[in-house]
Structure formats: C-alpha cells, structure tokens
Amino acid sequence: MPKKKEVHPERTRIGDRIARWTIPREDILDLLIRTQQHLTAKEIYAALNPLNPDMGLTTIYRTLELLDTSGLIRKIYTGDGQARFEYKRADHADHHHHLICSVCGKILNYRDFEKEELDLVRKTEEILARKHGFLIRDHNIEFLGLCGDCRSGGKRSTIPGR
Amino acid sequence: MPKKKEVHPERTRIGDRIARWTIPREDILDLLIRTQQHLTAKEIYAALNPLNPDMGLTTIYRTLELLDTSGLIRKIYTGDGQARFEYKRADHADHHHHLICSVCGKILNYRDFEKEELDLVRKTEEILARKHGFLIRDHNIEFLGLCGDCRSGGKRSTIPGR
DNA sequence: CCTTGTAATGATATCCATTATCATTATAAA
DNA sequence: TTTATAATGATAATGGATATCATTACAAGG
Ligand SMILES: [Mn+2]
Ligand SMILES: [Mn+2]
Ligand SMILES: [Zn+2]
Ligand SMILES: [Zn+2]
Numbered sequence: 001m002p003k004k005k006e007v008h009p010e011r012t013r014i015g016d017r018i019a020r021w022t023i024p025r026e027d028i029l030d031l032l033i034r035t036q037q038h039l040t041a042k043e044i045y046a047a048l049n050p051l052n053p054d055m056g057l058t059t060i061y062r063t064l065e066l067l068d069t070s071g072l073i074r075k076i077y078t079g080d081g082q083a084r085f086e087y088k089r090a091d092h093a094d095h096h097h098h099l100i101c102s103v104c105g106k107i108l109n110y111r112d113f114e115k116e117e118l119d120l121v122r123k124t125e126e127i128l129a130r131k132h133g134f135l136i137r138d139h140n141i142e143f144l145g146l147c148g149d150c151r152s153g154g155k156r157s158t159i160p161g162r
Numbered sequence: 163m164p165k166k167k168e169v170h171p172e173r174t175r176i177g178d179r180i181a182r183w184t185i186p187r188e189d190i191l192d193l194l195i196r197t198q199q200h201l202t203a204k205e206i207y208a209a210l211n212p213l214n215p216d217m218g219l220t221t222i223y224r225t226l227e228l229l230d231t232s233g234l235i236r237k238i239y240t241g242d243g244q245a246r247f248e249y250k251r252a253d254h255a256d257h258h259h260h261l262i263c264s265v266c267g268k269i270l271n272y273r274d275f276e277k278e279e280l281d282l283v284r285k286t287e288e289i290l291a292r293k294h295g296f297l298i299r300d301h302n303i304e305f306l307g308l309c310g311d312c313r314s315g316g317k318r319s320t321i322p323g324r
Numbered sequence: 325c326c327t328t329g330t331a332a333t334g335a336t337a338t339c340c341a342t343t344a345t346c347a348t349t350a351t352a353a354a
Numbered sequence: 355t356t357t358a359t360a361a362t363g364a365t366a367a368t369g370g371a372t373a374t375c376a377t378t379a380c381a382a383g384g
Contacts, residue, residue, distance in 0.1 A: 019360055020351045041341080056363040061342065077239040081371085082341060099296055108296070112289050113282070120275065120282050125305065127274050133310030134261055134270070140304050143287065148295030181331055182380050203370080218334040223371065243342085244370060 008033075013090055014070045024059045025066075027052060029087075032073055038084040038107045080105060097140075101147035108147075117141075170195075175252055176232045186217050190225045191234065191249075200238055200246040200269045242267060259302075263309035270309075279303075 008029055011021050018025075027048050032039065039047070041060045048055055064085055067073040076084040078100060084107075088094065097117075099108040125136040170191055173183050180187075189210050194201065201209070203222045210217055226247055229235040238246040240262055246269075250256065259279075261270040287298040 022351070022361065059362055075241070077241050079237070079239050079245075099290055099294060099298075101296070102299065108294055110290060110294070112293070113286055116282055116285070120278055123278070124275055128261055128272060128305060131274070132261060132270055132272070133313070134263070134305070134307045135313055136261075136305050136307040137264065138306045140302070140306070142302050143290060143296070143298050144300045144302070145296045145298040151295070151297050184332065184380070221333055
C-alpha cells in the first residue's frame with residue numbers, strides 16, 4: 001500500500017503563491033519546524049540528503065526564498081557570509097531575539113523581558129513613525145558577546161573566520 | 163613648499179596594529195568620519211576615485227577590515243549582499259540604532275529613548291549573563307519598515323533586489 | 325636630504341554563496 | 355490515464371570578498 005501523501009498544515013500559509021506542494025517543500029519546512037537551530041542552505045542540504053539524495057541545493061535556495069517571502073521562515077544574517085533560516089509561527093508567539101557568540105558563532109534564542117521589551121519597542125515605533133515618517137513592520141534585536149564555552153577559553157569554532 | 167603630511171588624530175586608536183599611516187588609510191577613515199551614510203566598499207571606492215585614482219578596491223577592503231578590527235568603524239549587514247560601514251567614536255557617544263526601509267534600503271540612524279533603552283539593555287544583559295552564561299559585549303537593534311517615500315508609493319529603489 | 329628594509333599597495337586570480345538558465349521530471353487537475 | 359506546466363536539478367554565471375605576489379612608497383637611520 002502506497003504511503004498517503006503528507007501535506008503539512010502550514011502549507012496553507014503559502015496560499016496561491018505556488019501551485020504544487022512537493023516533497024522538497026514538505027521536507028525543508030518540516031526540518032525547519034523541528035530543529036531548534038538556525039540553519040544555512042548547505043546545512044539543510046546535508047541534513048536532508050540521506051533522506052532524499054535527489055534533492056539539489058538549488059531547490060533548497062528556491063524553497064527558502066519562497067518560505068521567507070511567504071512569512072513562514074525568517075532569514076538571518078550573522079555576518080559569516082551565509083544566510084541562516086528559522087521557522088516563524090503565524091501568530092508570532094515564538095517571537096524572540098538572539099544572543100550571538102562572536103567567537104564560535106553559536107546562536108541562542110531568548111525571550112525574557114517580553115513585557116518591558118514590548119513596551120519599549122511599541123513606544124519607539126510610535127516616535128519613529130512620528131519623527132521620521134516610518135511605518136514600522138518588524139524589528140531585530142541581537143546581543144553579541146562570548147558564550148560560556150568561549151569565556152573559559154574552551155572550545156574553538158569550526159566556522160571559518162571566527 | 164611641500165604640503166605637511168596630514169595624520170588624523172584617530173590614527174592612534176589603531177596603535178601598534180600597523181606600522182605605517184598611508185594616504186588610503188587617511189582618506190578612507192576621513193571619508194567615513196565625514197559622511198552620514200552607511201557606505202559599501204564600492205561606494206567608498208567611487209567616492210575616493212576622483213581624489214585618488216590609483217587607489218584599488220582591494221586596499222579599501224583591507225583598510226575597512228583593519229578599521230573594523232581596531233574598533234574605529236562598525237560593519238553592518240542589511241541583507242542586500244554587501245557589507246556597509248560607519249564610523250564609531252571611541253567613547254561610544256555616537257551609539258545609535260537603525261531604521262531600515264525594506265523597500266528602498268534607506269538606513270536612518272536614531273538615538274531617541276537613550277535612557278529607557280539603556281535600562282532595558284543593561285537589565286537584559288544581566289539576565290542573559292546569569293541564565294545563559296554569556297558575557298555581553300555589544301548589541302544591535304534595528305527596526306524594519308517603510309520610509310515616508312515608499313509609503314506614499316513614490317520613489318523606487320536603485321538597489322537590486324529591493 | 326639619501327638610502328634602505330619592508331609594510332602596504334594594487335593587478336590579478338581565486339573563492340564561495342547565491343542566482344540564472346534550461347532541459348527534464350513529476351504534480352495535480354481533468 | 356492523460357496532459358499542461360510548475361517545479362526540479364545539473365550546470366553555468368554572477369558578484370562580493372579574499373589570496374597571491376610583484377611593485378611601490380613609508381619612515382627610520384644615516
Ligand atoms: Mn532564533
Ligand atoms: Mn548608523
Ligand atoms: Zn562561543
Ligand atoms: Zn524607502
């Protein structure tokens with residue numbers, strides 16, 4: 001008996017932007033939803049290759065572009081020369097900020113201080129709109145520093161240039 | 163009478179990292195100090211070429227790397243595929259955040275809410291240090307949205323991909 | 325000033341992430 | 355099952371940034 005075709009419920013968020021829901025799209029979205037990491041296109045390729053060796057890197061790039069444009073994922077630039085991606089819920093309930101180690105490149109999500117941050121962000125958005133005529137749509141906040149491992153002079157990065 | 167060689171006072175911030183203070187270094191640093199914009203290597207090249215046609219793009223990249231490592235400038239990634247640079251005072255008195263138009267790519271500096279922001283950032287840093295063992299060194303905050311021009315459907319970007 | 329060792333430069337080649345092209349494949353509707 | 359074509363994947367091309375290396379010019383000492 002052939003396995004029933006799986007269609008992830010999040011597929012609906014893409015709407016009319018696409019005509020067909022394919023294996024690569026299912027697999028890439030699924031991986032991003034399940035992982036806690038911030039993956040690059042190559043990392044996604046490496047992760048899915050054992051499962052589906054026919055999937056090309058080009059499709060990964062294209063699918064990531066699609067998911068990003070559709071708002072299902074967020075594209076992150078940490079400055080190491082490659083974009084990273086993470087899943088983003090439709091209701092923004094998983095909104096968070098980043099803590100980046102400048103030595104090993106590790107990225108931590110954090111969502112403490114929701115209240116104060118929200119207040120500040122909202123207030124700032126108002127002022128910026130009034131003073132500069134901007135319509136604020138989103139924000140990025142990131143803290144840069146040294147993670148525990150790198151503070152204790154321990155581990156070295158495997159990321160070139162860190 | 164030969165013109166006295168100019169050496170920018172900020173040169174001292176680089177310290178022993180270099181042995182010679184050269185024309186390109188003087189010109190690039192000077193340009194970044196004087197401009198209000200966030201320039202790419204190519205933009206710097208274009209700006210300085212009329213003044214000094216012998217300066218190569220490679221030197222621009224190398225000098226920017228030097229200035230960044232020395233803490234005189236800040237490297238910014240806005241996601242359009244090229245790094246941008248801005249001058250950074252030693253006393254951090256010019257610390258600010260960014261307002262980025264997602265349509266035309268315009269970048270605005272803003273420094274409102276110094277007090278509230280400072281409080282929040284300090285508080286956040288403490289918690290992050292305690293909970294995640296991070297030593298915070300810096301932070302980036304950016305707001306994304308539509309600038310006045312792009313809200314009114316006016317100007318289009320000259321930046322490819324926006 | 326002049327000389328000189330070498331840091332810095334710039335032309336060029338190379339790297340590498342991302343995008344463009346295009347023939348082939350496979351989805352989904354009929 | 356058929357079929358129109360969206361989507362894929364191999365490949366080439368693009369473009370920002372870096373590596374190489376012969377040449378230049380800074381600055382210290384004479
Ligand atoms: Mn995250
Ligand atoms: Mn700025
Ligand atoms: Zn680390
Ligand atoms: Zn704009």
